[in-house]
Amino acid sequence: MLIEELNQRSRTIFRQIVDTYILTGEPVGSRTLSQQLADPLSPASIRHVMADLEDSGLVYAPHKSAGRIPTQSGLRLFVDGMLEMGNLTKEERTNIRLQCQESGKNVEDMLTRATSLLSGLSHCASLVIAPKNDLPLKHIEFVYLNPTQALVVLVSENDDVENRVITIPLGLTPAALTQAGNYLNARLVGRTFAQAREQILKELDNQQAELDSLTQSLVAQGLAVWAGEQDKTFNGAHEHLIIRGQANLLEDMTAIQDLERVRRLFRDLESKKDLIKLLTNARAAEGVRIFIGSENNLFSLSDSSVIASPYMDGNNNILGVIGVIGPTRLDYARIIPLVDYTAKVIGKIL
Incomplete structure (x- = not known):
């Protein structure tokens, strides 16, 4: 579906469902939406719109009589057509730049610092791939x-x-x-x-x-x-992979099913060869690449998203890829510019 196929009321309600779900991780009900919307609508009117959104494959109810959460297709539509990107603060930009510069010419130390900092700022796991050659x-x-x-x-x-x-x-x-x-x-x-x-x-x-x-x-x-x-x-035989911040993934659990999701994600992270192969796909991107849920085979079972960006030297030669991994309800508006800016800082230093 294209975003243009939704009328204004459907867009407003869909955006609110996604924003609330990303914030809370919980299904969003019609009563909650009626209290959040700037233009008052009755719960019955909202339920009618939610049913249309469900028929369109953008949201679904995880339980009977529950609220709705976005599907992976819904999240993709939101990210591609409705996301309003946030801005990094001056302090965040300065911190990222100084942390990377402190390593001097030690590339591995710089990449380790960058991934640790990125995982802290995003509250997710962060990873970087760096081909020595x-x-x-x-x-x-x-x-x-x-x-x-x-x-x-x-x-x-x-x-x-x-x-x-x-x-x-x-x-x-x-x-x-x-x-x-x-x-x-x-x-x-x-x-x-x-x-x-x-x-x-x-x-x-x-x-x-x-x-x-x-x-x-x-x-x-x-x-x-x-x-x-x-x-x-x-092909991944000699890639150098650094992962930091896996513990952040444990802080996001809101239910027993989340524990199983995180267990699967940890198992996926242990498969470094497949992880490198996934990140290699981000090399072809000119900027940030976003993989949501089953869009990548590696994390299809753990319901996870990856936001990754290549970093390049002064001649636009791709040197490696840095990114963030977490649940599909990532704060995309904040994390995308974080990954993008960090990749640019690394490339500029290298």
């Missing part, structure tokens, strides 16, 4: 191991060190390893692997690289191994 490189070196193997040492700008053992052509000398390292350092340092790889491959294909055939083979082999690692990273 997306950071610009500081140094690359080939170390001779034996006639068929060499060690590739990669140092990123935040001083993270990663090693890869690669196969080298027979007859390759230690001097050729040094030459290959110098060649790549001149093109990779200060850039991410993805930024430099296309240029290097073009040089090799066009025979523009001043390297002998064996050294060119070594460079190509190193690029292939590193590209393979990046592909694995994208």
Whole structure:
């Protein structure tokens, strides 16, 4: 359904149902609505509108003779067409910025601080995904191991060190390893692997690289191994995941069924591979991405929502994703700008 298909009275009552449910977590009855609406309506008139909203699939009654709560489709309609976004206070913006800046160049510490702060401000669980391999490189070196193997040492700008053992052509000398390292350092340092790889491959294909055939083979082999690692990273094998604030999820329980929902959510959070896969879907978004309930398979049983945003460097290269997870009755108007601003602060610092 489109928001334009609702008349003004239906929109007003639907908005009030959603706002009250997000605030209390309880079904909203016609008597409660009659007391809340600015323009007085009788409970009977309100019940008639609520029945129409239920027929449209926007609300439902969880129990007989109970009030109504929004369906997941109703929440999606509300978020997409009726949500009035809140504004962060000057103090909140300053706090987020200073907390992230205090970590200096320690990226992991900054992301940990950001997720802890975000979980505190949102009263939900917060998570961040950070692929190490997306950071610009500081140094690359080939170390001779034996006639068929060499060690590739990669140092990123935040001083993270990663090693890869690669196969080298027979007859390759230690001097050729040094030459290959110098060649790549001149093109990779200060850039991410993805930024430099296309240029290097073009040089090799066009025979523009001043390297002998064996050294060119070594460079190509190193690029292939590193590209393979990046592909694995994208699929979740090497992603770095930080989760904070799970205890906040326990504070939101209003009934026994909420306890079971939170138990399911905790089990879902333990499935880090699937969680990373979900967050990876947010990479394609230009801004904040919102998953409500069964819109994502991972949290379909725990009735949870995820609000996530990618954070980017100065060249608009996506470095990772940060977000918040909680019940579907999240305070979307407040949390969406929180996630969006935090992602922008992280990207600006990086």
